[in-house]
Amino acid sequence: MEEDILTTLKILIIGESGVGKSSLLLRFTDDTFDPELAATIGVDFKVKTISVDGNKAKLAIWDTAGQERFRTLTPSYYRGAQGVILVYDVTRRDTFTRLDNWLNELETYCTRNDIVKMLVGNKIDKENREVDRNEGLKFARKHSMLFIEASAKTRDGVQCAFEELVEKIIQTPGLWESETNNRGVRLSNEDGGGRGGSCSGYCSVL
Amino acid sequence: MAADSDPESEVFEITDFTTASEWERFISRVEEVLNEWKLIGETSNKPPEKGEYTSGVWEEKGDEILFADFRFSIRHHYLVQEAGEREETEDTGEDSIPVCMQDLLCTNNDFPPVAHCLVRWYGLREFVVISPAANDAVISESKCNLLLSSVSIALGNTGCQVPLFIQVHQKWRKLYVGECQGPGVRTDFEMVHLRKVPNQYTHLSGLLDIFKSKIGCPLTALPPVNIAIRFTYILQDWQQYFWPQQPPDLDALIGGEIGGLEIGKLPFGACEDPICELHLATTWPCLTEGIIVDNDVYSDLDPLQAPQWSVRVRKADNPQCMLGDFVSEFFRLCRRKESTDELLGKSTFEENGKEVADISQALSKLTEPAPVPIHKLSVTSMVHSARKKIRKHRGADESPLNNDVLNAILFFLFPDAKSLDGSEAKASTSTGNISSQSESEDYNLYSQLKSAPSDSLTYKLALCLCMVNFYHGGVKGVAHLWQEFVLEMRYRWENNFLIPGLANGSPDLKCCLLHQKLQMLNCCLERKKGRDEGKKGSPSSSEAAANRTPSDTLSPGEANKYEVAKSWDSWSDSEDEFFECHSDTEELKEGSQESARKAKEETKENPLPKPEGRLHQSGNLTLLRTGEPLYIPVTQEPAPMTEDLLEEQSEVLAKLGTSAEGAHLRARMQSACLLSDMESFKAANPGCCLEDFVRWYSPRDYIEEEVMDEKGNKIVKGELSPRMKIPNNMWVEAWETAKPIPARRQRRLFDDTKEAEKVLHYLAVQKPADLTRHLLPCVIHAALLKLKEEEAAEDVPSGRKAIKQIISHSSKVLRFPSPDDKKLEDVIGQMLNVEATIARARSLKAKFAVDRCEKSDEKEDLEKFVSSLLEQPEVPIVGAGRGPAGTIIHKMFVSAQRALSLAPLEEEPKRPSSSDERRQTGTDFPSPAGREVILRSSVPRPAPYSKLLPQRMYSVLTKDDFRLAGAFSSDTSFF
Numbered sequence A: 001m002e003e004d005i006l007t008t009l010k011i012l013i014i015g016e017s018g019v020g021k022s023s024l025l026l027r028f029t030d031d032t033f034d035p036e037l038a039a040t041i042g043v044d045f046k047v048k049t050i051s052v053d054g055n056k057a058k059l060a061i062w063d064t065a066g067q068e069r070f071r072t073l074t075p076s077y078y079r080g081a082q083g084v085i086l087v088y089d090v091t092r093r094d095t096f097t098r099l100d101n102w103l104n105e106l107e108t109y110c111t112r113n114d115i116v117k118m119l120v121g122n123k124i125d126k127e128n129r130e131v132d133r134n135e136g137l138k139f140a141r142k143h144s145m146l147f148i149e150a151s152a153k154t155r156d157g158v159q160c161a162f163e164e165l166v167e168k169i170i171q172t173p174g175l176w177e178s179e180t181n182n183r184g185v186r187l188s189n190e191d192g193g194g195r196g197g198s199c200s201g202y203c204s205v206l
Numbered sequence B: 001m002a003a004d005s006d007p008e009s010e011v012f013e014i015t016d017f018t019t020a021s022e023w024e025r026f027i028s029r030v031e032e033v034l035n036e037w038k039l040i041g042e043t044s045n046k047p048p049e050k051g052e053y054t055s056g057v058w059e060e061k062g063d064e065i066l067f068a069d070f071r072f073s074i075r076h077h078y079l080v081q082e083a084g085e086r087e088e089t090e091d092t093g094e095d096s097i098p099v100c101m102q103d104l105l106c107t108n109n110d111f112p113p114v115a116h117c118l119v120r121w122y123g124l125r126e127f128v129v130i131s132p133a134a135n136d137a138v139i140s141e142s143k144c145n146l147l148l149s150s151v152s153i154a155l156g157n158t159g160c161q162v163p164l165f166i167q168v169h170q171k172w173r174k175l176y177v178g179e180c181q182g183p184g185v186r187t188d189f190e191m192v193h194l195r196k197v198p199n200q201y202t203h204l205s206g207l208l209d210i211f212k213s214k215i216g217c218p219l220t221a222l223p224p225v226n227i228a229i230r231f232t233y234i235l236q237d238w239q240q241y242f243w244p245q246q247p248p249d250l251d252a253l254i255g256g257e258i259g260g261l262e263i264g265k266l267p268f269g270a271c272e273d274p275i276c277e278l279h280l281a282t283t284w285p286c287l288t289e290g291i292i293v294d295n296d297v298y299s300d301l302d303p304l305q306a307p308q309w310s311v312r313v314r315k316a317d318n319p320q321c322m323l324g325d326f327v328s329e330f331f332r333l334c335r336r337k338e339s340t341d342e343l344l345g346k347s348t349f350e351e352n353g354k355e356v357a358d359i360s361q362a363l364s365k366l367t368e369p370a371p372v373p374i375h376k377l378s379v380t381s382m383v384h385s386a387r388k389k390i391r392k393h394r395g396a397d398e399s400p401l402n403n404d405v406l407n408a409i410l411f412f413l414f415p416d417a418k419s420l421d422g423s424e425a426k427a428s429t430s431t432g433n434i435s436s437q438s439e440s441e442d443y444n445l446y447s448q449l450k451s452a453p454s455d456s457l458t459y460k461l462a463l464c465l466c467m468v469n470f471y472h473g474g475v476k477g478v479a480h481l482w483q484e485f486v487l488e489m490r491y492r493w494e495n496n497f498l499i500p501g502l503a504n505g506s507p508d509l510k511c512c513l514l515h516q517k518l519q520m521l522n523c524c525l526e527r528k529k530g531r532d533e534g535k536k537g538s539p540s541s542s543e544a545a546a547n548r549t550p551s552d553t554l555s556p557g558e559a560n561k562y563e564v565a566k567s568w569d570s571w572s573d574s575e576d577e578f579f580e581c582h583s584d585t586e587e588l589k590e591g592s593q594e595s596a597r598k599a600k601e602e603t604k605e606n607p608l609p610k611p612e613g614r615l616h617q618s619g620n621l622t623l624l625r626t627g628e629p630l631y632i633p634v635t636q637e638p639a640p641m642t643e644d645l646l647e648e649q650s651e652v653l654a655k656l657g658t659s660a661e662g663a664h665l666r667a668r669m670q671s672a673c674l675l676s677d678m679e680s681f682k683a684a685n686p687g688c689c690l691e692d693f694v695r696w697y698s699p700r701d702y703i704e705e706e707v708m709d710e711k712g713n714k715i716v717k718g719e720l721s722p723r724m725k726i727p728n729n730m731w732v733e734a735w736e737t738a739k740p741i742p743a744r745r746q747r748r749l750f751d752d753t754k755e756a757e758k759v760l761h762y763l764a765v766q767k768p769a770d771l772t773r774h775l776l777p778c779v780i781h782a783a784l785l786k787l788k789e790e791e792a793a794e795d796v797p798s799g800r801k802a803i804k805q806i807i808s809h810s811s812k813v814l815r816f817p818s819p820d821d822k823k824l825e826d827v828i829g830q831m832l833n834v835e836a837t838i839a840r841a842r843s844l845k846a847k848f849a850v851d852r853c854e855k856s857d858e859k860e861d862l863e864k865f866v867s868s869l870l871e872q873p874e875v876p877i878v879g880a881g882r883g884p885a886g887t888i889i890h891k892m893f894v895s896a897q898r899a900l901s902l903a904p905l906e907e908e909p910k911r912p913s914s915s916d917e918r919r920q921t922g923t924d925f926p927s928p929a930g931r932e933v934i935l936r937s938s939v940p941r942p943a944p945y946s947k948l949l950p951q952r953m954y955s956v957l958t959k960d961d962f963r964l965a966g967a968f969s970s971d972t973s974f975f
Helices: A021-030 A068-072 A074-078 A093-097 A099-109 A133-142 A158-171 B022-036 B099-103 B117-122 B141-158 B204-215 B322-335 B340-344 B347-357 B359-367 B379-394 B403-413 B416-421 B429-435 B445-449 B457-471 B474-494 B513-536 B538-546 B556-565 B584-602 B643-655 B660-669 B671-684 B690-697 B730-737 B752-764 B768-794 B797-814 B821-847 B856-871 B884-901 B914-924
Strands: A005-015 A043-052 A055-064 A083-089 A116-122 A146-149 B058-067 B070-079 B126-132 B164-168 B175-182 B185-194 B226-235 B275-288 B308-315 B614-622 B629-633 B702-708 B714-720 B875-877 B930-940 B948-958 B961-971
Touching: A005 A021, A005 A074, A005 A099, A005 A158, A021 A043, A021 A055, A021 A083, A021 A116, A021 A158, A043 A158, A043 B643, A043 B660, A055 A074, A055 A158, A068 A074, A068 B671, A074 A099, A074 B643, A083 A093, A083 A099, A083 A158, A093 A099, A093 A133, A116 A133, A116 A158, A133 A146, A146 A158, B022 B058, B022 B141, B099 B126, B099 B175, B099 B185, B099 B948, B117 B126, B117 B948, B117 B961, B141 B164, B141 B175, B185 B948, B204 B226, B204 B930, B204 B948, B204 B961, B226 B884, B275 B821, B275 B884, B308 B821, B308 B856, B308 B884, B322 B457, B322 B768, B322 B821, B340 B474, B403 B457, B403 B474, B445 B768, B445 B797, B457 B474, B457 B513, B457 B768, B474 B513, B474 B752, B474 B768, B513 B643, B513 B752, B513 B768, B614 B690, B629 B671, B629 B690, B643 B660, B660 B671, B660 B730, B671 B690, B671 B730, B690 B702, B690 B714, B690 B730, B768 B797, B768 B821, B797 B821, B797 B856, B821 B856, B856 B875, B856 B884, B875 B884, B884 B914
Parallel strands: A005 A055, A005 A083, A083 A116, A116 A146, B126 B164
Antiparallel strands: A043 A055, B058 B070, B070 B126, B164 B175, B175 B185, B185 B961, B226 B275, B226 B930, B275 B308, B308 B875, B614 B629, B702 B714, B930 B948, B948 B961
């Protein structure tokens, strides 16, 4: 089995506290939902192997704490990540407005600039939505990210989000080849385009 | 199919495709390949444009065929043409001859600068060559004929109209014979190759004679022969003054300059002229027989009068370039296995060796009363005394680095050492230059290359080590400098002097590991300083500053006297060491006064401990239970991390696995910071509860709702979020165990002493080879900046492009933790190429005196000419011998000829008139190194009533090589 694996990818999940980062991860890795998931301390770590277009990729996913105070601790883990999932809560506008800060953080601490970014609006199962889907789309387009809305509770969009991210990483040349523990930075510009998607119309590649 | 339609075939008959002999098999294989490559039938392409053979794209296909067990390779060379549809047209009529025969007469691409020799000789746009695959050669005449017959049969069978050549004799002779067949026409390609030139063929009239006799024209009046001639002259003697660059004077040592090289600068340029020859081609593209006379006694072919001039330069194959040498010499250190101690001699460094080599000893040394006289020492004096120690053992002569050089380098690396001890040394000028680059694209290059900022200590160290390696003692010098550097680091650590040239804050993960380590050391220093100052208060530090006077005379023995003076017992690393923060002392006073006042008011009901370690009030928040304002506490700062530590830590965390227990353990491991914050919070806010803490720490986990109480008043009711209320979750658990302790009395989360010792140990055990690997990115970075700078001065577009490519290439290579040596060599090789290109540009500019040109438009033309010389294989000269560039070239040849004939310059009067000049030009140029002549004509062969067909003969004559390449066509209709 191990030999089949094309590559190991480091994925990072960031966002304000309480937006459901750990829940999204739990849904993805164990396909369960726990409404009473303790607040993450520092960083947590999960592994899952997925297959995208026949390519098996092992994902090492680092889940981070969203609290302001932990932010001095977590950026160290940004190093060498190939993909990042930026999560906000569609029912709390403040978690959406703080996205800019997270992007800055990413820019500052990420060691490469071709990292693939995905924006996930979580908790769409809830009724008291405060952030419209179009706003999310607009933000993602502005910052050339992948975008999807999801619910860890109802499992809508979760699998798709991870798959799309991985597919995009694999399509980005030089991002993952030959090394699992990449250091340093690549020169190439932000990935410009290339519609990649087998994903039932959920994801918008911008 | 044809067999079917034949009535005879209905009779039982076998169509036999078996091939009997090796020869037949060979022929059918050739046919097969021609078919496979679709070379059958006619093409109707336009004649090639002028110069298309040079500007267009040539491609080739290859295959292998066997004749018995003899291997041949068959290759198809062709010019890619746009509308190259190969069609079997029938309407073109019988008159059309194959395109390749038409090419024989086309004058658009005579003398192409770069082309396959057959293209040059016959002007073909397409051909197939069969040559022996290995180093074999077809030498015997019968074999050659056999091959030629095979070719002829294959062409006839397939109807292929592409000329097919076979290479005969030794490969180096480039001897080909071939054939081309069209409907009713055939061209035979023949060749003569001689070492010695028969005298009658050295001039045009002799060549015309052979051409005519070969054609054997049946007409009485031969149609006119079209003639194209090119003479090539070689200039080798450039005269010394055309080469401006002087190799640096290696022995000079003037001020900051060492070896002609300022510290922190890189050398640049070629040591020898990177342009070794200039080839001038003078061309008469279109002459007719009779217009011009060229025989063994007289010639009209004066190069100065030639209508076309073009120039190419021959570049020195591997010019020795200083920057390239500098960097590759440094890179070579990677393969040295010796450790610093081995290189410098173990016994010579015993005393220091002990303390550096073994971390446990180093630590134990710290717990002992140390004999380091801190007050009395300055940076330089410490370095001096340490060096004295080393030298005492080694003996001054053996020291690989000379004292002046070492001092100059150390002052360059640590400019603050001067201000610290007030010595008279002047400020280094180069530091200012480097730091002025901030914020530019160049400045940020370090993050792409994973090196270090160009104004940083690490970067400068890399340059110094590079220079020491090149000019001062090679690997031993490197080891020596490194040893001094490590000593300086230890000195600074022990004496609380921050390391200069490093950005503040935690290690920058975008930089190389060594840079991160140095930053880490600085972080430790900062913490230690903060702690010491907090403990001692201001008087001690000012006292220490006042006592900083140079005391070079101090010997290690004497130093013991100063034991008492050992400051601040700051490096003891006992378990009960507390984190101490200077900044909170004032707050403490203020806070305590305030709380004392408040405590007085409330003390009756609820005696609370005195609050400690408050930073500031958090908005309008008040504690839920006591109603006191909520204070944000002073907290411990998180531990700075270098990438190797981080790697280690994340590995540990990852190893815990993904199980629930693993996750729990992981959280516990990371909860130290949370716990410390809780303790600080508790100390700052007596009587607080978890809800208070959460409101500061994770506000979203405190949910407030407006509810109506019984009286109908709106009140805000808050509670913890469900996840914080999970029984026994880590937060609750930590909260319960947390004791109210202010940050300064907590155990340190970050043990600066231990970390600093780790860094110092790490530095001490680096071998020169390790250092090279650490610092190579910085050196490459510096070299790239140097290339950019030189390119900008010279404006070489091709160089600019190449530099961009190198940056992108090297950033990919250096991204990996231990880059492949081969790839690094590639990068260095690429840089060397760019350096050579720039050096060539410089050399050419000097030779053509671009800078001295007064007229601006001429200057522009000259500049354009020089840059195209570098980029194009051959550059036409506008105005031939009369244009500005032509005049300069003419002068070069004249002066070279003069030098050759040893004629003193004074005796030669200035040429007065042009008519005079014309007579003398014979001596202006050497005899041509190459004479090429193309003769062309359309002649009916073999009979007067045959078709008018292209005939061509090319001849080239060099010093010891003579070649005639003829293509003679004949009408095969009735013969």
